[in-house]
Amino acid sequence: MDFFPVFFDIRGKDCLVVGGGEVAARKVSLLLQAGGKVTVVAPVLSATLALWAEKKDIIHRAERFSPDTLGESILIIAATDDMEVNREVSQFASARRIPVNVVDNPALCTFIVPSIIDRSPVVVAVSTGGAAPVLARLIRARLETLIPSAYGRLATLTARFRDQVKAQFLAPEKRRIFWEHILQGPVAEMVYSGQDQAAEAALVRELSGDIDKTKPQGEVYLVGGGPGNPDLLTFRALRLMQQADVVVYDHLVSPAVLDLARRDAERIYVGKERSNHTMRQEAINDLLVRLAQEGKRVLRLKGGDPFIFGRGGEEIETLSEHGVRFQVVPGITAASGVSSYAGIPLTHRDYAQSCVFVTGHLKDGSINLDWNGIARENQTIVIYMGLQGLAVLCQELIKHGLKPSTPAAIVQQGTTHNQRVITGTLATLSNQAEAAQMKPPTLIIVGEVVKLHDKLAWFHPGQYEEGSIIPSFVEHN
Ligand code: SAH
Numbered sequence: 001m002d003f004f005p006v007f008f009d010i011r012g013k014d015c016l017v018v019g020g021g022e023v024a025a026r027k028v029s030l031l032l033q034a035g036g037k038v039t040v041v042a043p044v045l046s047a048t049l050a051l052w053a054e055k056k057d058i059i060h061r062a063e064r065f066s067p068d069t070l071g072e073s074i075l076i077i078a079a080t081d082d083m084e085v086n087r088e089v090s091q092f093a094s095a096r097r098i099p100v101n102v103v104d105n106p107a108l109c110t111f112i113v114p115s116i117i118d119r120s121p122v123v124v125a126v127s128t129g130g131a132a133p134v135l136a137r138l139i140r141a142r143l144e145t146l147i148p149s150a151y152g153r154l155a156t157l158t159a160r161f162r163d164q165v166k167a168q169f170l171a172p173e174k175r176r177i178f179w180e181h182i183l184q185g186p187v188a189e190m191v192y193s194g195q196d197q198a199a200e201a202a203l204v205r206e207l208s209g210d211i212d213k214t215k216p217q218g219e220v221y222l223v224g225g226g227p228g229n230p231d232l233l234t235f236r237a238l239r240l241m242q243q244a245d246v247v248v249y250d251h252l253v254s255p256a257v258l259d260l261a262r263r264d265a266e267r268i269y270v271g272k273e274r275s276n277h278t279m280r281q282e283a284i285n286d287l288l289v290r291l292a293q294e295g296k297r298v299l300r301l302k303g304g305d306p307f308i309f310g311r312g313g314e315e316i317e318t319l320s321e322h323g324v325r326f327q328v329v330p331g332i333t334a335a336s337g338v339s340s341y342a343g344i345p346l347t348h349r350d351y352a353q354s355c356v357f358v359t360g361h362l363k364d365g366s367i368n369l370d371w372n373g374i375a376r377e378n379q380t381i382v383i384y385m386g387l388q389g390l391a392v393l394c395q396e397l398i399k400h401g402l403k404p405s406t407p408a409a410i411v412q413q414g415t416t417h418n419q420r421v422i423t424g425t426l427a428t429l430s431n432q433a434e435a436a437q438m439k440p441p442t443l444i445i446v447g448e449v450v451k452l453h454d455k456l457a458w459f460h461p462g463q464y465e466e467g468s469i470i471p472s473f474v475e476h477n
Pocket residue numbers: 227228252302303304305306307308309310332333334335338383384385386411412413414415416440441442443444
């Protein structure tokens with residue numbers, strides 16, 4: 001180890017920054033966050049620093065650095081672009097045994113500043129000893145994605161109960177077990193999902209011993225898995241996917257996304273393709289309740305967003321009726337993911353000021369939609385589940401006032417490496433889709449914005465050849 005890692009308490013203490021540019025400003029910002037009393041020595045200040053000086057967040061001494069400036073500082077940072085000044089600061093500070101950091105110059109430093117992941121009061125610091133600051137930043141970026149942003153709130157909550165827990169569990173071993181249970185269990189989950197009051201109440205119950213430990217505490221995570229490309233998952237989705245005991249998923253979830261669930265989690269396929277209703281909705285609802293009541297952490301993984309044509313609402317209604325805890329994680333819905341990857345903005349100042357999402361699912365061979373509300377000028381229409389009824393959909397839109405020449409697109413398996421986009425008009429799209437043998441899942445976009453595809457298409461996943469690429473969506477039979 002080239003450096004000894006420590007965390008300084010600088011609250012209310014004098015810290016000196018030499019230099020008035022943006023680099024200095026970044027360091028000043030960190031010092032201020034940690035409660036330091038910051039003096040900046042520089043003939044002129046950058047806009048950011050000038051603002052802070054005006055607000056009296058910092059003290060500005062408009063002069064060049066001189067040894068007298070050191071004053072009572074407990075640490076010093078030199079961030080000027082003048083090597084001579086930096087060296088001078090380093091020398092004088094070292095001579096007076098004041099810790100000194102010269103930005104980007106480890107040789108002149110007695111301490112270095114790490115990359116920081118701030119979940120105050122939890123702080124993670126990463127350092128490569130000055131060898132590769134960019135690497136430290138990359139490591140930091142990875143950690144940022146792994147550590148839930150609510151860790152700080154969780155730590156604050158546990159701090160409030162520390163003494164009480166200490167008094168109640170005299171043996172350190174018992175305390176450790178208690179805290180591990182809290183930090184890895186439902187209390188922590190409640191904090192992560194923003195239910196702080198419920199978390200505190202649960203912690204109090206745990207302490208009072210009111211909880212029946214023989215009754216397992218399951219939970220359901222209703223998670224949106226996005227339109228297929230695993231890059232489009234949220235951090236929270238990924239975290240919950242990796243801690244679930246059992247995964248309940250349907251055909252819209254791509255294997256690449258499913259792959260990210262915990263390796264040893266049990267996987268239950270509950271299907272639902274048009275003609276092949278593997279499990280009725282009521283049975284799925286009951287299954288979720290049963291698994292949670294067995295004490296399992298159940299990941300209900302859905303394509304896109306669970307609250308958009310996903311029947312997620314119905315599933316959690318049943319859970320709530322049975323008193324099963326749940327949390328909902330939004331996902332990128334097909335309309336938004338697929339349109340981005342197809343280069344078709346859903347709104348545009350010149351072409352569309354509104355956008356509607358509708359389902360083209362046929363019921364008894366017909367489609368019941370508010371056609372007059374949908375078929376409007378300057379409005380983009382996104383149709384989910386519309387492949388089978390495509391011909392009827394196009395006819396109805398024309399019948400209700402849209403021009404046959406209105407641009408329209410159909411996108412198959414959008415966002416994945418099997419994405420196919422076909423553009424045409426309301427008059428032609430149905431025949432084109434048939435000729436191209438489009439298969440679900442497909443999304444249909446109607447409106448002038450479709451014209452932008454030619455100019456804005458940016459995602460070119462390679463020519464689609466039937467059978468030549470591993471399909472992103474497996475056919476389940
Ligand atoms: N909850 C999902 C929608 C479920 S309905 C969401 O928010 O996206 C199923 C329909 O979504 C499919 O019939 C299709 O119209 C659309 N869909 C989902 N993923 C898609 C994809 N990758 N490409 C094209 N359409 C998709």
